[in-house]
Amino acid sequence: MTFDFALIADSIPKMLMGIGLTFQLLFLSAVLGLVLAITLLLMRISGRWYLSVPTMVYIYIFRGTPILVQIFIIYYGLPQLEFVRDSIFWPILREPFGCAVLALTLNTGAYVSEILRGGVLGVDRGLKEAGAALGLSARHRLVYITAPIAIRLALPAYSNDVISLMKSTALASTITLLDMMGIARTIVAETYAPYEVFISLMVIYLVLTWMIQRSFGWMEKRMSRHIKVEA
Amino acid sequence: MEDITGWWDDFFWGSVAVAQIFVTALIMTVLFGLIGAAAKLSKSPVAKSIASGYTIVFRGTPEILVLLLFYFGSAVTLTAIAQIFDPEIKFIDIPPFWAGSLAIALIVGSYATETFRGAFLGVEPGQVEAGRALGLSGLQTFIYVRVPAMWRLALPPFGNHMLSLIKDTALISIIGMQETLFVAEQAIGTTGKPFTMYILVGVIYLGFSTVITLSVMMLEKYANRHLEAAR
Numbered sequence: 001m002t003f004d005f006a007l008i009a010d011s012i013p014k015m016l017m018g019i020g021l022t023f024q025l026l027f028l029s030a031v032l033g034l035v036l037a038i039t040l041l042l043m044r045i046s047g048r049w050y051l052s053v054p055t056m057v058y059i060y061i062f063r064g065t066p067i068l069v070q071i072f073i074i075y076y077g078l079p080q081l082e083f084v085r086d087s088i089f090w091p092i093l094r095e096p097f098g099c100a101v102l103a104l105t106l107n108t109g110a111y112v113s114e115i116l117r118g119g120v121l122g123v124d125r126g127l128k129e130a131g132a133a134l135g136l137s138a139r140h141r142l143v144y145i146t147a148p149i150a151i152r153l154a155l156p157a158y159s160n161d162v163i164s165l166m167k168s169t170a171l172a173s174t175i176t177l178l179d180m181m182g183i184a185r186t187i188v189a190e191t192y193a194p195y196e197v198f199i200s201l202m203v204i205y206l207v208l209t210w211m212i213q214r215s216f217g218w219m220e221k222r223m224s225r226h227i228k229v230e231a
Numbered sequence: 232m233e234d235i236t237g238w239w240d241d242f243f244w245g246s247v248a249v250a251q252i253f254v255t256a257l258i259m260t261v262l263f264g265l266i267g268a269a270a271k272l273s274k275s276p277v278a279k280s281i282a283s284g285y286t287i288v289f290r291g292t293p294e295i296l297v298l299l300l301f302y303f304g305s306a307v308t309l310t311a312i313a314q315i316f317d318p319e320i321k322f323i324d325i326p327p328f329w330a331g332s333l334a335i336a337l338i339v340g341s342y343a344t345e346t347f348r349g350a351f352l353g354v355e356p357g358q359v360e361a362g363r364a365l366g367l368s369g370l371q372t373f374i375y376v377r378v379p380a381m382w383r384l385a386l387p388p389f390g391n392h393m394l395s396l397i398k399d400t401a402l403i404s405i406i407g408m409q410e411t412l413f414v415a416e417q418a419i420g421t422t423g424k425p426f427t428m429y430i431l432v433g434v435i436y437l438g439f440s441t442v443i444t445l446s447v448m449m450l451e452k453y454a455n456r457h458l459e460a461a462r
Binding site: 060061063064065066067068069070072073076077078079080081163167168169170171173184185188192193195198199201202205206209210 | 287288290291292293294295296297299300303304306307394398399400401402405412415419423424425426427428429430432433436437440441
């Protein structure tokens with residue numbers, strides 16, 4: 001058994017053709033997921049049970065089931081229901097890309113909302129009380145005091161979630177999408193050389209992970225630049 | 232509901248398979264986590280860099296990629312070895328059960344490595360010194376002092392690793408393991424009801440997640456039982 005370097009040189013450019021799709025899946029679902037997470041968070045901390053209980057159920061369901069099952073329910077499952085096929089969302093749900101983005105968004109939204117809640121709960125009560133004493137309204141306190149601190153506290157955990165979202169995009173290959181993973185699987189099916197192709201792809205994903213980590217590390221540093229570490 | 236009639240036993244055995252993979256992989260995860268943590272905490276630079284390499288690779292690449300690499304990689308290697316002895320053989324693979332549980336255990340084990348490492352570092356050095364001062368041997372200190380103390384710290388994050396593990400078992404259907412998702416695919420083939428079947432798989436996984444969450448809560452209570460009064 002030999003390691004075929006010509007095949008590696010041949011397959012890396014082919015797999016990189018799919019990086020655009022990987023990035024599209026990642027960015028679309030990260031942005032939409034963040035919007036969903038903030039909505040869920042506001043509902044959760046609203047203090048009204050008819051808003052917070054459904055949110056808790058949602059988070060429980062989406063964090064308690066595998067993302068692969070969620071993707072399959074949306075892509076293979078929903079077309080079984082007639083009202084879905086008649087709805088205006090059908091053009092999106094008919095396409096594997098739309099289904100993948102929807103599944104990833106719903107999934108990451110549940111996780112990120114819990115991460116943000118952790119950040120909000122970590123904000124010192126004294127600071128909020130100080131805001132109230134200064135006469136800020138509840139909304140102003142949320143925007144000017146709680147949110148900036150909560151974001152800073154949640155950022156390290158959030159960066160981990162973006163990395164797992166990036167890893168989850170590879171599951172789009174199970175519903176016929178040709179992202180990097182999908183292309184790699186096609187090449188392996190043709191050449192039957194799993195080591196060469198899959199290990200090269202691992203290296204590509206590792207570089208992506210490293211890039212995400214570095215950018216968040218930079219952001220964390222920037223956001224806490226006013227906190228001088230006493231050396 | 233009537234669509235599921237006749238498939239109950241298949242789903243039951245599928246769930247048993249999921250539980251078997253989970254338990255097997257859990258044992259290996261603890262093992263990999265402990266070995267990884269020991270290597271990271273050791274003084275040997277070689278062991279340290281191997282352990283760092285392990286956590287970087289397995290935390291930074293998609294789970295499905297690791298799984299496919301293990302399954303197809305091992306099959307190619309085994310087939311090549313077998314052909315030395317008998318050129319007639321066309322294909323040999325590791326059973327998907329073992330390839331799958333090893334792959335997900337290595338992935339979750341890389342997360343557990345960091346958890347265990349942090350937990351061992353979190354044990355107060357004074358407690359270990361006190362153990363030694365009482366005349367306990369190195370091994371006795373490890374078993375009676377270090378492990379009970381680190382266990383308490385590691386349990387909450389380790390509960391999350393167990394949830395990742397149960398959810399990752401869904402991926403093993405991709406390499407042909409006959410667990411719930413695989414049963415669902417077969418049931419869809421005859422009934423043509425993908426939504427019903429995949430929702431059922433989701434419900435099964437939600438049940439597993441709930442059992443794990445509750446067990447971890449009970450274990451945490453048990454581990455912290457002597458601290459109750461201090462609260």
